[in-house]
Amino acid sequence: MSDELPRTAIRGAARPVHRPRQARGAAGGAACAAVLAATAVLVTGCGGGEPGAGKAAAEGGAGGKLPQATTYTTLKDLPADPAPTTALDGTVVHPTATAPVSAQPGAPAVAELPADQLKGDTWVPVVETRPGWRRVLLPSRPNGVTGWIPDSGLKVARSSHVIKVDVSDRKLTLLNSGRKEGSWSVAVGAAKTPTPTGRTFVLASLAPAKPTYSPLILPVGAHSETLDTFGGGPGTVAFHGWPSADVFGKAITHGCVRVPPDALKRLAKAPLGTPVLVTA
DSSP states (O other), X not given: OOOOOOOEEEEOOOSXXXXXXXXXXXXXXXXXXXXEBSTTBOEEESOBOOTTOSHHHHTTOSTTOOOBOSTTOBOOSOOBOXXXXXXXXXXXXXXXXXXXXXXXXXXXXXXXXXSEETTEEOOEEEEEEETTEEEEXXXXXXXXXXXXXXXXXXXXXXXXXXXXXXXXTTEEEEEETTEEEEEEEOBEEBTTBOOOOXXXXXXXXXXXXXXXXXXXXXXXXEEOSSOSOBTTBOOEEEEEOOSOGGGXXXXXXXXXXXXXXXXXXXXXXXXXTOEEEEEO
């Protein structure tokens, strides 16, 4: 994680298999100790807030509305990831409109997955498929929460990329179509604020208008397990750069993964929804 960022402009993920539409305008800042920072600032465990994503939404919605499956919310009554250490096949989906989220196929909806996340398209990885339904990883707390969404109204694509982080070795490896594109020494969470393990995914791409410690921040669909908030945000974890190389190979962050410039440049080419596997 890191420090709070200035105002950011949010843009969609880089090309490969699918290309989410570009973000509309600017949004608040974001930093990483698990990303995002309150109202005027945006996301990154490092801190942030999003209009309409306040306390009521996090606790289940106001006025009887279903909670939104975003990085700002905690979702109850939904199943955990059934195989958090297993590689995904890269299938990702984008709801073209708000999609109901159920605990089981055909069950009543207990949440909603919006079409947009952090001013960009929502792309989430598929972990299981049944006729008419897709089980997907969600960007909310608790980590590894999943839900079933109807197959209708979904755009389906495939990311050829996989991002692997070995927390013990403090190494990040990027694969593309099964081939290694690079492996780098990175900084990971400290003992008291560890980087959460398991399957997650690239949630958004944030480009600070005035970068301080990183020209790009890539929030993922996971949160700090030890921090409820950081810098005013929901404690979202992210990949981002760092001004000095002496941090790489160390366990010193609030949960985010600090990466070298070349790694960040390559990670930026992975589409939104790209699977991320973090192992201990």
